[in-house]
Amino acid sequence: MKAIVMEPLAGRNQLQLRDLPRPAIRSGEVLVQVKALSINPVDHKTLQGKGQYENIKNDPPLVLGWDIAGVVVESAATAFKAGDEVFGMINFPGHGKAYAAYVAAPAQHLALKPTSVSFEIAAGTALSALTAYQAIRKAAVRAGERVFVQGAAGEVGFFAVQMAKALGAYVVGTAKAEDEALLKARGLDEWINYQTTDFEQVTQDIDFALDTLGAEAAVKALHILKPTGRLITIPSGKGEAWKAEAEVRGLQADFLFVHSSGEDMQVLADYLAKGLIQPRIAHMFTFDEIIQVHEQMEAGTLSGKIVVRLES
Ligand SMILES: NC(=O)c1ccc[n+]([C@@H]2O[C@H](COP(=O)([O-])OP(=O)(O)OC[C@H]3O[C@@H](n4cnc5c(N)ncnc54)[C@H](OP(=O)(O)O)[C@@H]3O)[C@@H](O)[C@H]2O)c1
Structure with missing residues (x-):
């Protein structure tokens, strides 16, 4: 072969x-x-x-x-x-x-x-959708919660926006201007242009933040969380400054590494069949x-x- x-x-x-x-x-x-x-x-x-x-x-x-x-x-x-x-x-x-x-x-x-x-x-x-799903499940995102997705037009971010929306969350995300329309069509409620705007200045009271950038961006994402908010960061090798910052602020923050799972793939299959993700x-x-x-x-x-x- x-x-x-x-x-x-x-x-x-x-x-x-x-x-x-x-x-x-x-x-x-x-x-x-x-x-x-x-x-x-x-x-x-x-x-x-x-x-x-x-x-x-x-x-x-x-x-x-x-x-x-x-x-x-x-x-x-x-x-x-x-x-x-x-x-x-x-x-x-x-x-x-x-x-x-x-x-x-x-x-x-x-x-x-x-x-x-x-x-x-x-x-x-598969991999990027599983990452988004496993992060959202780990954070136990619920209907009505405010979700922040960093890099909403990226491979993982794009799935995270759609899955959070499918769960009934209010979804805020950062992306370039050219991606605004597509993201809104797939469920993004509030778009932040990362090229012109510092997200920390324009959004607050987030229940769950998904960080896809790491380093300083992961630390900043902690600043927009509610006291009960949760952060999940996925980039590796970008430092762990977010850990100390989360500890100081008493916030829940974790790194997630995606893993193979047929059970989780079945959830993605159901989402795909219902047209909830693409x-x-x-x-x-x-x-x-x-x-x-x-x-x-x-x-x-x-x-x-x-x-x-x-x-x-
Ligand atoms: N831990 C795990 O299991 C796991 C799994 C998958 C991926 N990852 C890692 O997670 C990271 C993201 O993966 P991905 O596949 O989603 O990557 P990606 O498709 O490259 O997405 C990253 C997104 O970030 C956006 N971005 C760049 N600079 C930004 C800024 N300053 N502010 C806001 N957004 C910005 C990019 O926007 P533009 O499109 O406008 O350039 C892009 O859409 C990578 O480091 C990857 O290695 C980890």
């Missing part, structure tokens, strides 16, 4: 198109023929020797990618049978091996894809273009959700 393998070459990890045997499945796994996959920022960080690199480096062949949507062609699990259309974030944290025509996936990391959504939409609704796909590529996609990521010329379509 076709796969993109990461190999050390000339002092850095490089991607190569290779022909690998189809993976064998173990008990509890299914073999998925991949129809679409999504590329996340963590994929590129892992290629650069950061992200999940330490977790996968001793498990060759190294195959990047975690988000897939496809069809079960072989099953060693009771939950799914051959022919089922599924989607999910596979083995995260860990070795997802998603840049391949076939992926051996634990059944407990998958959900059935709603028939009303395409494989591309489903693949775009990914914001910025770029669509073919499998053979994956290496170029990473070259563009390296050059910083690609942003937004990237989905790769595999030919049947």
Whole structure:
């Protein structure tokens, strides 16, 4: 089968198109023929020797990618049978091996894809959607609460806005002017232009803030919380100044790291089927273009959700 393998070459990890045997499945796994996959920022960080690199480096062949949507062609699990259309974030944290025509996936990391959504939409609704969902669930966001989403037009932020709205929250978010209309159409109640306005000066009394920027922005997000407010921050490696600030202010603040969960994917499937969430796909590529996609990521010329379509 076709796969993109990461190999050390000339002092850095490089991607190569290779022909690998189809993976064998173990008990509890299914073999998925991949129809679409999504590329996340963590994929590129892992290629650069950061992200999940330490977790996968001793498990060759190294195959990047975690988000897939496809069809079960072989099953060693009771939950799914051959022919089922599924989607999910596979083995995260860990070795997802998603840049391949076939992926051996634990059944407990998958959900059935709603028939009303395409494989591309489903693949775009995994890691970033799970992150938003797991943050909102951890913070136990309730109807009527005031939710603040930093980077509301970003991959995680865009899902967080839609999910908070689906729960009945009042949603405030920061984004560029060009994203205001789309965000409002997907449920944002109050838009703050981060290019012209300091959010701390214009919003207060927030019950839950999702920080997608880290560093000073995470600290500032604490300043807009109610005394009972909660902060969840997701960027890693941006310092932990927010911890001390939360302690001084007596506020609940946590870092969240997303993890694979079929149960949570089922919630995303229900949201998708009801039209409550949708990914914001910025770029669509073919499998053979994956290496170029990473070259563009390296050059910083690609942003937004990237989905790769595999030919049947
Ligand atoms: N802990 C976890 O499990 C986990 C999971 C997923 C992601 N992450 C991390 O979380 C972060 C966000 O991920 P993502 O995929 O959502 O990234 P993303 O798609 O790049 O979103 C970031 C958003 O922040 C916006 N932004 C940039 N500067 C800003 C500012 N000064 N004020 C307000 N907004 C600003 C960007 O706006 P523009 O669109 O206008 O440029 C962009 O929309 C990344 O660091 C990622 O690595 C962590």
